[in-house]
Amino acid sequence: MNRWFKWLAPGLFVKRWLLLSAIGVLLTSLGVAIWAKLTPIFYLIQLTSTILETITTVIPNYVSGPIAIICGLMFIFWGQTRTVGSITEALKPGGDEELVDVLIAHRRLYRGPKIVVVGGGTGLSTLLRGLKIYSAHITAIVTVADDGGSSGRLRQEFGVLPPGDIRNCLAALADQEKLLTELFQYRFSAGNGLVGHSFGNLFLTAMSEITGDLERAIAASSEVLAVRGRVLPATLSDVCLWAELEDGRRIEGESNITAANGKIVKMGCTPENPPALPAVLKTIHEADYIIIGPGSLYTSILPNLLVPEITDAIAASTAPRIYVCNIMTQPGETDGYTVADHIRALDNGCGHSLFDAVLVHRKVPSAEALIKYAQVNSHPVFLDREATEELGRRIVLANVMDEDEHTNLVRHNPEKLARVLLRWYSRAHLM
Template sequence: MTGSAKAAEYRPRIVVIGGGTGLSVMLRGLKEKPVDITAIVTVADDGGSSGRLRSELSMVPPGDIRNVLTALADTEPLLGKMLEYRFKRGRGLAGHSLGNLILAAMQEITGDFVTGVRELSRVLAVRGRVLPASGTAIVLRAEMEDGTVVVGESKIPLAGGKIRRVSIEPADVAPLPDALEAIRMSDAILIGPGSLYTSILPNLLVPGITKAIAESDALKIFICNVMTQPGETDNYTVSDHLDAVKEHVGQDLFDYVIVNNGEIPEQVQSKYAEKGAKAVHLDLDEVTRKGYKVIADRLVLFRTYLRHDARKLSQHIYQLVESWMFKKR
């Protein structure tokens, strides 16, 4: 095989770090591109079905892992709905997601959560790898501006205060070696979208994760949320998001920031305002002054909720990665 043929076959290695619905939406678009995806997912969830399984079975909370597996799986729509199905009745069963229960079963069958995820990925024909940031569940703590401390990922957005800083326990939790290796071998690293303090930062606070990102010569991109999140990022601008990351990890990590600059219909804004959310303002001058390059486009779709336009977002990501790799050759 010629060198040019090998080059044509090469698939850029992209590591995506985060958690929550926003990450899953993006991955549904990105998996359609000719790229090799590794998703590194938060293990701080302590609410709902994930929290119950975490407590009762001493396992890594499976909810965010399940969402990402479903997003990357090459499955029939009915199977995806089945994995997401949440039981409404049954003593001890109500509230549980079937996908979470399957992951719990896979841990029992294989003897290890990470192995269970890998085997389920094979069954679901997942396009890429899905890894927890750590093989151990972590507890998230938030220090609020008034000095109070809120313990628990699910409780932090409900506290109603302004977050000064989040931290994890145990602080010296071991990162998953496969996650560090994926970062080291990557061509591009994407962080976000997702809840800033409860989905994104918990990954970056796992010892070794940020160091591996900083030392990598990969392209580093921050995908900013479309809307602020009540109890986490009230009134935050794009630069506020970036500042929060820098304050927690101690350095600038990103080369590019991808943001939405499309108009959001007034009726949609009103619907979100009722819950205390509004569009994240792009303070372009401040973001560029801090040294970030900005890709801004209309990147939203509205159905029941506002979501990133996965197709357009993935196209911007792929073009950036291709251009970055071309310059490195």
């Protein structure tokens, strides 16, 4: 019975169509009666009246009436059950979920806020995995500056934009996420020219060749993979990152910047001021909520903000904007950085104050994790509260961390992170 009452839930657009169907049946019956000049209808009603009168003479009306009602309700229930079962089987063959539950979830997701997330790397895909539970209107703006590994090889050999971060985001937003992630992350261990390449990178490269550019390739892939939301490259320009270090060195190439192990004082890209994708600017303009990070500060987040049109659009937005700070410092990029240092790097790198608040993890990792990370010169990002508040940012403290029991690796928990971000959005939206 609880399942049937769900069909009466508001917003499913079921009750109005059932009522409309009932009105249609009555109007059709009336039309037939008028067309037939009521003669067959009159005799049918008269026959029915005679039968009912005979029944009530033999069986009292206080017995026959309830029996007829019960039989009628049973037929209605049986018919509707089989109808819904047939529809469910056709739409979700072998699925465990009831059709009404699917409709309710679909309605809730498409009523969710329009969320724009800016970043790259594993941090962005982790966040998307949690956000897709709350809204279907998610757009991930992804950096295309990667030049290492499989992405770098494909970039050199085929002249395509690096697909690595886009691949991770598509997998995270897909309905069949676990299977698709395993498929897209699969790396060939044999084969001439295939060794080291991931299937997802090859898939997107092939799609780019077929459709003509990466934007069309992502759109086509999203349809094929039943992706919930959109993934957009920040720019279609062939961007190469460069960094000036404190010791005077100038390092070119995203993969070389972290490996240089120096303190970054300035970041830029070639060509300078690359144009933004028009769809990216439109999405930012229409956004209800903008999230920056998490991810590598200089090689995943900042490359998106080196596109001036994107930073201008975010700065001009009236939507609530928040930055998700990393839990641990990253060797070669943010050694010794505090929360305020992360914020200053973003403000100075793009020339704008792009967000209103910063989300900081509250709980310290375990002693085992701290020892393991200290061996590679990585430490928890310290919250210097006064300096952060002086930069005009509200601090959102929450426990959003997962720690692997076996490897002691520290990561953001997708569900916890998304829940905290949506809760802050609800409060900020009402202010």
